[in-house]
Amino acid sequence: MSGKYSDKVAVITGGAKGIGKAVASRLVSGGASVVIGDINEKLGQLAADEIGCKYVFCDVSIENDNRKLIQYAIDTFGGLDIVHLNAGIASGVTFGNENTIEAYKKITSINLDGVVYGMDAAITQMLKLNGGKIIATASIAGLMGLSLDPFYTVTKHGVVGLVRAVGPNYLSDKRIEINALCPSFVDTDIIAMAKEFLVQANFPILDVSDVADTFEQILESNQSGNCWYVIPGRASEPFNFRNIPGPQ
Numbered sequence: 243m244s245g246k247y248s249d250k251v252a253v254i255t256g257g258a259k260g261i262g263k264a265v266a267s268r269l270v271s272g273g274a275s276v277v278i279g280d281i282n283e284k285l286g287q288l289a290a291d292e293i294g295c296k297y298v299f300c301d302v303s304i305e306n307d308n309r310k311l312i313q314y315a316i317d318t319f320g321g322l323d324i325v326h327l328n329a330g331i332a333s334g335v336t337f338g339n340e341n342t343i344e345a346y347k348k349i350t351s352i353n354l355d356g357v358v359y360g361m362d363a364a365i366t367q368m369l370k371l372n373g374g375k376i377i378a379t380a381s382i383a384g385l386m387g388l389s390l391d392p393f394y395t396v397t398k399h400g401v402v403g404l405v406r407a408v409g410p411n412y413l414s415d416k417r418i419e420i421n422a423l424c425p426s427f428v429d430t431d432i433i434a435m436a437k438e439f440l441v442q443a444n445f446p447i448l449d450v451s452d453v454a455d456t457f458e459q460i461l462e463s464n465q466s467g468n469c470w471y472v473i474p475g476r477a478s479e480p481f482n483f484r485n486i487p488g489p490q
Contacts, residue, residue, distance in 0.1 A: 245271065245272040245273030245274075246272050246273070247269050247272035247273045247274035247324075248272070248273030248274070249273075249323075250269070250273075250274040250275070250323040250324055251274065251275045251276075251277075251315055251316075251319040251320070251321045251322050251323050251324070252266075252269045252274045252275070252276045252277070252315075252323065252324035252325070252326065253276075253277050253278075253279065253311060253312060253315045253322065253324070253325045253326070253364070254266050254269075254276065254277070254278045254279070254325075254326040254328055255278075255279045255280070255300060255302050255308075255311070255326065255327055255328050255329040255356065255360055256279075256280060256302070256328040256329030256330060256379075257276075257278025257279060257280055257286070257289060257297075257326075257328065258278065258280035258282050258285035258286040258288075258289045258297075259282075259285055259289065259430070260430035260450055261328055261379060261423075261425075261430060261450050261453050261454070262278065262280070262326065262328040262329070262379075263278070263289050263293070263450070264450035264451055264453065264454040265326055265328070265453075265454050265457050266278050266289070266293050266295055267293050267454075268454045268457070268458065269324065270293050270294050270295050274323075274324070275295075275296075275315075275318075275319040276293070276295035276296070277295065277296045277297070277298055277311065277314060277315040277318065277319075278290055278293075278295055278296070278297050278298075279297075279298050279299070279300030279302070279307075279308075279311040279329075280297070280299070280300060280329070281299070281300065281301050281302075281329075283297075283299055286298075286299070296314075296315075296318060298310070298311050298314050300329075302327075302329045302352055302355075302356030302357075302359065302360060303351035303352050303355055303356055303359075304359075305359045305362075308356070308359040308360045308362075308363040309359075309363045311360075311363070312325070312360075312363045312364055312367055313367075316367060321371060322364070322367050322368060322371055322374055323374050323375065324374065324375050324376075324377075324461065325360065325361075325364040325374065325375070325376045325377070326377050326378075326379070326457070327356070327357045327360040327361060327364075327376065327377070327378040327379065328378075328379040329352060329353075329356055330352060330353045330356075330379060330397075331348075331349055331352050331353065332349070332391050332394050333345045333346065333348070333349040333391055333393040333394055334391065335391075335393070336391070336392055336393075337392075345393060346393050346396075349393050349394060349397055350393070350396070350397055353394070353397035353398065353400075353401070354396075354397040354400045354401065357378050357400075357401050357404065358404065360378075361376060361378070361404070361408075361420070364376050365412065365418060368416075368418050369416060369418070372417065373416060373417025373418050373419075374417075374418055374419075375418075375419045375420075375421075375460075375461055376418065376419065376420045376421075377420075377421050377422070377423060377457060377460055377461075378401050378404070378405055378420075378421075378422045378423070379401075379422070379423045379425075380398045380401040380402050380405070380422040380423060380424045380469060381394070381398040381424055381425060382424050382425060382426045382427075382471060382472075382473070383395045383398045383399075384398030384399050384400075384401055384402035384422070384424055384469065385402065385424055385469065385471065385481055398424075401422055402422055402424070402469050405420055405421060405422040405467060405468075405469060406467055406469065406483070408420055408467075409421060409466040409467025409468065410466055410467040412466065413465075413466035413467075418466070419463075419464065419465065419466040420466050420467065421460045421463070421465065421466060421467070421468045421469070421470065422468070422469040422470065423453060423456060423457060423460070423470055423472065424469050424470060424471045424472065424481065425448055425452075425453045425456075425471075425472035425473075426446075426448055426471075426472060426473045426474060427447050427448065430450065446474035446475065447474075448472060448474055452472060452474075453472050455478070456470055456472045456478040459478060465480070468480035468481075469481045469483075
């Protein structure tokens with residue numbers, strides 16, 4: 243298939259549904275060779291068959307699964323150009339629950355460790371190749387405090403901080419762009435528990451296609467270290483962080 247991504251190889255974690263599936267579909271429609279990784283084998287294979295891409299089992303909380311996923315794409319398609327580190331969950335708990343610490347460890351292993359492992363696997367290979375583009379799914383909760391799920395907020399702040407810290411270091415001589423997607427509430431499983439409340443409050447919910455639009459904007463930006471917000475009714479752009487006060 244010809245298109246603007248016809249010479250690109252892409253890897254997407256959490257690609258069986260939601261944002262990951264929407265991005266995979268967008269890239270395939272543009273001609274890219276795509277591999278989706280997901281822990282749900284049934285949905286992962288169904289999505290791959292529907293979209294027209296490859297599926298590989300991947301538990302992002304396991305370091306070697308991330309490396310296997312990246313290596314599969316290289317072995318199968320001969321390169322690596324785009325990596326979308328998208329897999330994530332909500333915790334649904336806060337302090338004072340009997341499973342607080344268990345939930346904290348689980349969400350951290352997926353939302354934060356999974357991004358670190360995936361980024362390390364991708365950068366290791368991109369340094370050997372001709373660079374590439376890495377986009378991590380963070381959240382508007384990475385730019386503000388979301389009291390509904392403080393542990394989710396912790397992990398997404400971590401992703402934002404990671405992207406801001408490493409993104410500028412790889413752009414110039416290493417030709418690797420690293421950015422983050424920071425969408426507001428999106429119509430995915432992550433907001434399932436809060437969706438009824440959001441609808442009753444007339445709070446606008448993003449469609450996954452809105453996030454895929456911004457994903458493509460980031461690919462075309464040729465920038466690194468930015469965290470792009472996706473908010474209903476506003477044009478997406480990098481969030482403008484304030485600098486800390488200088489010494490007096």
